Amino acid sequence: xxxxxIRIHDIRAGWLMQDEEGYHFTYEDNYLEDPNAEPVSLTLPxxxxxxxxxxxxxxxxxxxxEGWLLDIAEKNWKLNPRDRMGLLLTCCxxxxxxxxxxxxxxxxxx
Numbered sequence: 251x252x253x254x255x256i257r258i259h260d261i262r263a264g265w266l267m268q269d270e271e272g273y274h275f276t277y278e279d280n281y282l283e284d285p286n287a288e289p290v291s292l293t294l295p296x297x298x299x300x301x302x303x304x305x306x307x308x309x310x311x312x313x314x315x316e317g318w319l320l321d322i323a324e325k326n327w328k329l330n331p332r333d334r335m336g337l338l339l340t341c342c343x344x345x346x347x348x349x350x351x352x353x354x355x356x357x358x359x360x
Contacts, residue, residue, distance in 0.1 A: 253354040
């Protein structure tokens with residue numbers, strides 16, 4: 251499983267996860283309680299329930315660079331252009347706009 255902390259204006263808004271079933275986005279409980287909370291996007295309005303999808307949510311996919319910038323990222327970090335979550339985790343920590351994607355490294359407990 252891969253996981254990312256999603257921040258809006260440097261405030262933790264939620265978590266994006268990828269596992270064998272697809273992608274999951276959940277807003278942080280504390281964030282939902284804030285009266286000034288904003289949704290990550292219009293396609294992911296504020297709610298308690300987790301969003302689930304077989305493919306990366308279009309909003310997050312849209313944060314991934316394109317064109318020559320994507321070519322540079324792929325070559326420098328040896329990234330697979332078909333690994334959308336890998337590209338998001340590597341390239342979108344400090345992207346344009348209010349949203350940041352921060353990779354979370356979790357040890358798998360056996």
